[in-house]
Amino acid sequence: MPEDQPGTQPDYVDRVRQQWEQIFRGLETGSVDIVARINRIAQIIQLRSDAVLAENGITRAEFDMLSLLARVGRPMAPTELATELLISGAGATKRIKKLRDAELVQRDINPQDGRGALVRLTPKARGLLRPILESVLKFEAGLLSVLDPSTAGELARDLRALLAGLEPHPGDP
CATH class of the missing domain: 1.10.287 (Helix Hairpins)
Known part of the structure; x- marks a missing residue:
């Protein structure tokens, strides 16, 4: 107890x-x-x-990748996507293929080196993302409704401190 x-x-x-x-x-x-x-x-x-x-017709893995691309607002290399999402390169490639097949991302040749690729959102993905995000945010707000606002604020502060202490820092192995 x-x-x-x-x-x-x-x-x-x-x-x-x-x-x-x-x-x-x-x-x-x-x-x-x-x-x-x-x-x-x-x-x-x-x-x-x-x-x-x-x-909403989407998986967590797909949502995470689409959200990342939308938030950064620019095309990203698959290795950069993998690093940011804390997934393997193979995992990123699998997600990119599935999203490309659904016409939610486009994979273009990287103009910097001509060998690598850059992944970007399609207009179709941009149109789908906001309503999906709104439904997720509404759901999350409902989860947190069991907390009073001051408790929620304290919890957010404490979790931020914990996460900041755990996140990798530049130069960490």
């Missing part, structure tokens, strides 16, 4: 910690309070938001 919040119902992570305590008495599992909750929340949000995206 969460000790710092009287009246709060135990959640999945509380049960996991209790199970570990039964198996390995005295094992320090405090990090699980945060890390396991972040992982569990991410899994739940991913599953539910994937359903929202599916209702």
Whole structure:
């Protein structure tokens, strides 16, 4: 049972910690309070938001790539897309092919070197992206409605600090 919040119902992570305590008495599992909750929340949000995206006829992988291209506002090399999306080169190539087949991206020869490629959004993708993004944002706002605005602001600040400490920095291996 969460000790710092009287009246709060135990959640999945509380049960996991209790199970570990039964198996390995005295094992320090405090990090699980945060890390396991972040992982569990991410899994739940991913599953539910994937359903929202599916209702819009798109997968998470496709949405992520289209969103990146729209946000940067310029054509990108496949390796650059892979790096930004934290996926393999083969994964990026697979997504690009699927999006190209759906006429949502176009792959052009890179005029800088003539060998590489640049990927850009098509007008069709631009027309589809805003309504899809609006449905995702509405869904996400609904998820966060269980938090009061000040708690949501504090959580956003704390998660920003955690992410900033975990993100790779220029020059990191």
